[in-house]
Amino acid sequence: MTSAQASSAQASSGPRRRSWAELPRETREAVEAHVGPVTEVERIEIGERSDIASVLEAPGGRIFAKGVPADDRQAPWLDNEARINPYVAGLAPRLLCRVLAGGWLVLGFEHVAGRHADYSPGSADLVKLAAALTALEDLPCPDVVSRRIEGRWPELADRPHAVTGDALVHADLNPGNVLVTEDRAYLLDWAGACRGAAWTEPAMLVPRLIAHGHSPGDAEAWAAQFGSWRHVTAQALGTLAAAESDRWDRVAAQWPYPRIVRTAAAARTWRDWRLARR
Incomplete structure (x- = not known):
């Protein structure tokens, strides 16, 4: 998804996303322990289940990360998605990491370039x-x-x-x-x-x-x-x-x-x- 597509979707997608930089340092460092140092971030505004949704540029390639506070009512839904991911290989982007740190639950997926x-x-x-x-x-x-x-x-x-x-x-x-x-x-x-x-x-x-x-x-x-x-x-x-x-x-x-x-x-x-x- 491009930045333009993300912006056009924002009005109909729900609340504003938080940025990657707004996450606690502990959370960001825990994600980087899996994917490597994040050098660039593109925030995605579409979707309703996550407080953060971003494409991260890391040494191994691009990662789509989404997450919510660990005590949020949406956290069990993200855990559901993490549990089922291995069973829908080929139909869904592959889950690369599940991180619970700094009071946040974050899932990192392989990035798929598409629309x-x-x-x-x-x-x-x-x-x-x-x-x-x-x-x-x-x-x-x-x-x-x-x-x-x-x-x-x-x-x-x-x-x-x-x-x-x-x-x-x-x-x-x-x-x-x-x-x-x-x-x-x-x-x-x-x-x-x-x-x-x-x-x-x-x-x-x-x-x-x-x-x-x-x-x-x-x-x-x-x-x-x-x-x-x-x-x-x-x-x-x-x-x-x-x-x-x-x-x-x-x-x-x-x-x-x-x-x-x-x-x-x-x-x-x-x-x-x-x-x-x-």
């Missing part, structure tokens, strides 16, 4: 995203993933079977979490990975595609290319569409950033389209 995905109709990025999701469907869900996807929707508490399963689900594939290079797509930020029905992954992309200009029918047609889609029923899709609409409305009420408000509107569009097909 965030374009989800608009006709985008070649969607072909690369589809290849990554196909590979994901072939991965077993590791035991370190204990969070179950049905917990995402309180509306499904009395019918969790609609989405239960044992597939590994990323569960947050917004365009900012998909990094596209010349030949492939990387899936970033596995902090919220879940265990659930495999078809829920492409299904949760439907509102995101609608928000970027796809019709509901075209968005579902894109999702239908995955093998897991053969196992979903119209009733299950309607149930998930309604639950996702309710969830996005709650998220938008709490964090009314433009991209979230757009996705909430798209989720309502999908829900209504599904209802009309009954």
